[in-house]
């Protein structure tokens with residue numbers, strides 16, 4: 001820990017300056033926010049960065065911290081460029097209080113400071129000592145108070161506490177005194193003045209209360225992405241003959257406006273574009289007042305040992321552990337959300353097993369039986385029809401058809417008046433007339449608008465006829481029964497239904513989509529609230545963020561999978577002939593695919609609505625094309641190739657093979673499912689890490 005606290009020696013030429021910005025440019029799309037900005041913050045100084053709203057102060061601070069990349073120029077912070085391998089900026093050398101609160105609402109004050117303490121590698125005792133000091137100094141409520149329940153001003157003070165926690169060498173405070181009462185504001189400034197006196201700490205502070213910046217050693221007045229003036233507050237006031245810093249600032253703005261309008265008017269009297277005037281007039285990257293960058297200086301060259309480079313890239317378990325503990329604490333504080341995560345898949349699979357794939361029940365069918373005798377074959381045959389599925393309603397010919405046309409009955413079953421005698425003749429005579437064949441047949445008119453119901457009626461009638469023939473003819477039944485015999489199935493059971501087919505794919509799909517949704521949302525919200533930036537400045541890398549999320553979500557997925565399997569196998573009696581470990585492994589890996597895909601969405605999309613739309617948008621197409629609800633073999637060819645490349649097509653097939661055929665990893669159809677899943681996991685994780693890295 002000691003070693004980490006020591007700052008690396010500054011590069012030659014940078015001694016004495018904590019921050020050095022040279023010709024810094026930064027744009028958002030076409031909006032040029034920083035234009036050739038030069039700024040120096042001396043070691044042991046408080047630098048007050050002042051300027052109107054939107055002039056680029058926050059952007060500059062983010063560039064200094066390395067959370068935003070500069071388009072042009074050079075920045076060095078405590079001797080090296082931000083995010084240089086082995087440098088602790090971002091890291092424990094810098095304390096950052098962002099303009100947004102960037103705090104976890106479910107955390108207590110103590111959780112918040114402990115979390116940042118862990119990331120900075122402070123011992124429990126050090127963190128506790130600092131916490132006691134900060135709670136007292138910042139006049140915070142008891143440290144067990146939840147951040148979400150604090151007032152706006154109290155939250156800002158907690159945020160400031162988190163920035164001061166590790167006694168950093170550089171403090172970057174973006175409007176720390178907003179919403180803070182004057183007494184505490186004075187106390188905070190006094191603290192800053194005290195800590196810089198040691199000469200080891202430097203502070204950059206932005207504020208809207210211009211007068212409070214008089215306590216800074218140097219103030220920089222920013223306007224339109226440039227530094228208008230830089231110097232000691234008293235000097236600036238004197239040079240502008242102003243009694244207050246605010247008046248001096250107004251004076252400087254007016255002077256700047258006059259200079260700009262003078263130069264933006266062409267000799268012919270036309271008005272030039274402001275950018276042209278900027279290029280053609282005085283070098284506005286230099287402050288009107290102040291020392292400026294001095295003579296052109298050679299940029300220092302930085303080199304780094306390959307071992308340091310490797311250590312810089314490698315994830316730190318300390319950070320991963322801190323992030324996992326953070327997620328666990330947040331989960332504990334949100335029991336409703338946790339229950340939702342655990343119960344939703346259980347509810348979904350229960351609904352699926354209860355509502356999809358079973359035999360339709362209570363289907364009304366009209367029966368027109370022209371035979372009257374109770375011992376007739378027609379009565380006997382109808383008695384074999386499965387009563388739970390088919391409800392027979394005896395009607396006249398006219399009533400039956402009228403009812404079927406009205407949608408009251410799903411079909412009409414008709415028997416002629418000589419059905420018994422004609423059927424007997426059909427069975428025992430070698431040659432019979434067409435009339436006998438016709439009269440000895442069961443006539444069925446079906447409503448085929450619902451294929452599942454129609455198929456069930458056809459099957460139930462065929463089963464009833466087979467049972468009837470067996471009953472009437474015993475050993476001689478072969479004369480009348482259908483001459484195709486379905487033997488014991490090679491795999492599966494004769495009673496297997498659509499539920500059996502659809503369940504493995506549905507389980508994978510449920511696990512995948514829950515993981516996508518939860519991951520995509522949590523990351524997008526964290527980034528939007530500035531939490532990701534804050535963690536990054538504290539020294540957490542994109543890879544560590546991804547790994548920590550993966551590990552904590554794995555815990556959630558494991559519980560989800562256990563609950564799903566218990567329900568599926570024990571309650572709904574879905575068969576499993578295979579190795580349960582393989583079943584669990586494949587489902588968990590598909591959950592990881594969901595997490596990694598969620599990471600890709602959240603790393604590339606900035607707001608919840610778009611992230612939700614992306615997650616929902618792929619849900620249905622993927623479900624349909626992955627062969628989860630209907631066999632892949634039915635998909636037309638060009639689309640089938642796409643289907644086979646999707647993360648869940650081969651995986652669903654593999655899970656069916658494990659569960660219903662009892663196959664192991666030696667079978668191609670099984671290992672292919674695992675291989676495709678692992679391939680997608682790797683691809684998504686790399687993609688998410690790269691996008692996160694490129695966007696910071």
Ligand SMILES: Nc1ncnc2c1ncn2[C@@H]1O[C@H](COP(=O)(O)OP(=O)(O)OP(=O)(O)O)[C@@H](O)[C@H]1O
Pocket residue numbers: 028031033051052053054055056057058059060099
């Ligand atoms: N992510 C972004 N995408 C596009 N434009 C942005 C983004 N962030 C900031 N800007 C724009 O850049 C300009 C400078 O913003 P910045 O937040 O740096 O100003 P500021 O001086 O800190 O303002 P304030 O004092 O109100 O916080 C503004 O015009 C703002 O609209």
